[in-house]
Amino acid sequence: MKKQYLLLAVVIVITFIAGFYTGVFYSTKITRLDNQNIIKVKQVPKSAIKPQLKEIPKTVPTKTKVLIGYVQDFRDPDVVDYSKLTHVIFSFAHPTKEGNILLNGDSALTNLRAMVAKADKHGTKVMLAVGGWYHIKGGESYPYFKAAISNPTTRTKLVNNLTKLADREKLDGIDIDFEYPRSSSDAANLAVFTKELSNKLHPKGKELSIAVYSKIHAEAGTVMASVMYDPGMFKDVDHVNIMAYDGQWDGGYHAANLSPYPFTKNVVNYWSNLFKTYHLSKEKLVLGVPFYAQPDNPSVKQVSYAAIINKYPANAETDTVSMNGTIYHYNGETTMRMKTKLALDNGFGGMMLWEAGHDSKGLHSLTGAIFNVLKDSTQQFATTNR
Template sequence: MMKLMKSFLFLVLISITYVAQAQKVVVAYVTSWTKVMPDPAYVTHINYAFGHVNNMFNGIRIDNPNRLKQLTALKEKSPGLKVMISIGGWGSGRFSEMAAADSNRNKFAEDCLRVVNEFKLDGIDIDWEYPTSATAKISASPDDTKNYTLLMNAIRLKIGNNKLLTLASVADAKYVDFKAIEPVVNFVNIMTYDMGNPPYHHAGLYRSKYTRGISVDEAVTAHVSAGMPLSKLVLGIPFYGHGKDGIKGFIDYKEILELKGYQNKWDDLAKVPYLENDKGDFVCTYEDPKSIAIKCDYLLGRGMLGAMYWEYAGDTDDGILRKAVHSGVNK
């Protein structure tokens, strides 16, 4: 009887583990200005970048809608794939005006439903960078955080509970009242990158002498402290780096691999690679399969929902990074 009970418990544990793994997400941002088609074998969700608040502050304008239709067509052969539209992005404005007025906010939420139905989408991703901040040279108001909460509630009410509602969040968890929106959102994509430029890491997992702002680990903890449970947090991973002194300020991973005359270095505290020039200067911060594998171990260990990356086209043609994310999340 004892052996039978142990066997039963073992099968239960296997079943629980399988379900937990099956529920993990891999979110890929796919842009309107690139042409590569994502492989559904390596992603669970596609966030199409971007849609924007229209000039009337009451609806959505979509960049390159034909590309969005191409992405949703992938669901015909991969019905489990989720395709969403991400509204916003750096420098995408008119959120503040839209969210401030009840009529505009409600019309915008209605248009979210229209877009979801018209393009056969699985939900809406809000990428307002960032409420109350005019850093991206967009309009802002001290009331933005409060109005952001009202906006998310309005969208949820219109699209219903069967569609996804997510958001992109800055690493330090500022600008958004996470406790207030937690009941209405499915998950949060933390933009755990762009936290430094050479000679600092932009996505170091832990702190080191090359940390300027915060680490990825500190970003996750900040979101938990702000009121978002780990089970609703998705870890952002960059498929690009930042360079200086002859290396582009924004450079895709596939371009980094083509660079000549630099030394590959590894920061064993921050758990990320970087490049040095022949003078020993730190000139490029980026991610590689090794750092991604460690990040995936980290997110699984903390009980996070999964991983997100910006953006699909930054990877190599054979998918070195996307394969690393997929295998790492699905261990």
């Protein structure tokens, strides 16, 4: 019995010693693998394999280009495709000479509030435009706006009233549409007004934009000196919305000059060079395009792009149509895509349209055509900068 126990003890001791040295040999070999990164065994337990560290992908911030749509105050807020617009600009609040502001009755205020509610669901910003071409009291808006911003007291009053309205209606900002500063004093007063309004809005996290004349004669291609701006004021705004349309009035009435592509190229070149000269960011520049058609016969009214496409959908890719006994000139999908690419190639911050209520729904939407070019450029930027 003692011999059996003795034999068993010897076996256990031998087994233990053999296991110990095997473990030492194995652990030594793994240590060498770790230190020298040389694999000398056919198979290593999975638990002994160190996971290879991968470089964490760099996240590149997406450059968002704006797509700004003006909407007239009488429009049904449901006509707007909020999902494609970054900003909606409700048009217009009318300035008085005393520095007050007027809206077009209770219906305008109702539409504004409905628009704010609908836009909020899509993360779309809502701004209020002050000014415009026509005034609610009749005639041009120019003399009312000019008087309000020429006097320091009425100018500050207008600034305060716009700020209060923006706060009360939960707006994301104000758009200045003074059509147009026609003297150096006009330009100086507009610059002071812009600065004052900027100082009120920006600390509240609200935006300030300004609509500007194209400054280019659609027929001659020359720079028009009749409209004046102080370039220094552009540093106080977030967006400069260039109204690159309504060229049909240049050099006599010619409907074809509404907003042809060569005219737009001249406009883009002018504003690009101006901003470069004054060391301003071209990301502030927003190229405006028309969503309406101009008739050859001036006694015939303008029509919307939607009115053309609803009747002649095949004309979505062209820029002219024969309708109502006259030829209409407009910008179709092809031209809109070309203009959007032109703006992007020149470093502009996006596109603007006048106005959303003129657009066609569905497949031939001009808003959709512009949106797709902007979206593709954003995706391409994110891909090429990874």
